[in-house]
Amino acid sequence: MDVNEPAAAAPNSEETAWALRQLENIRESIDNVDAALIHLLAERFKFTQQVGRLKARHGLPAADLDREARQIKRLRGLAEEAHLDPEFAEKFLGFIVAEVIHHHVKIANDTGAIPTP
Numbered sequence: 001m002d003v004n005e006p007a008a009a010a011p012n013s014e015e016t017a018w019a020l021r022q023l024e025n026i027r028e029s030i031d032n033v034d035a036a037l038i039h040l041l042a043e044r045f046k047f048t049q050q051v052g053r054l055k056a057r058h059g060l061p062a063a064d065l066d067r068e069a070r071q072i073k074r075l076r077g078l079a080e081e082a083h084l085d086p087e088f089a090e091k092f093l094g095f096i097v098a099e100v101i102h103h104h105v106k107i108a109n110d111t112g113a114i115p116t117p
C-alpha cells in the first residue's frame with residue numbers, strides 16, 4: 001500500500017495499526033528535519049549578527065536590496081532544481097531577512113550608531 005493513496009475501503013484494525021506505525025515513522029523523520037532547520041537557522045543568525053555588528057560599527061545600512069535580489073534569484077533557482085515552489089522559497093527567505101534587518105536596526109540603535117534604513 002502506498003502511503004500517499006487513500007484506502008479503497010474501510011481498513012481493518014490491522015491495517016489501521018500498520019498505518020499508525022507508518023505515520024509515527026514519517027513524523028519522526030519530519031521532527032528530525034524540523035530540528036535540523038532550527039539548528040541551521042540558529043547558525044545563520046549567528047553569521048547575520050556578525051554582519052549586524054560590523055554594519056553598526058561602520059555606519060552601513062541595515063538592509064542591502066541588491067544583495068537580497070541576488071539571493072532571491074539564486075534561491076529560486078535552487079528551489080526549482082529541488083522541486084520546491086520558488087514562490088515559497090522567496091517568501092521564506094523574505095521572512096528570515098525581515099527578522100535579520102530587525103536585529104540589525106536594533107544593534108545599530110543599541111550601539112548608538114546613526115540609524116539607517
Ligand SMILES: C=C(O[C@@H]1C=C(C(=O)O)C=C[C@H]1O)C(=O)O
Pocket residue numbers: 048051062063064065067068071096097100101
Ligand atoms: C545579512 C545582511 O543584511 C541583510 C540581511 C540579509 C540576509 O539575511 O541574508 C541580506 C541582505 C541584507 O538586507 C547582509 O547584508 O549580508
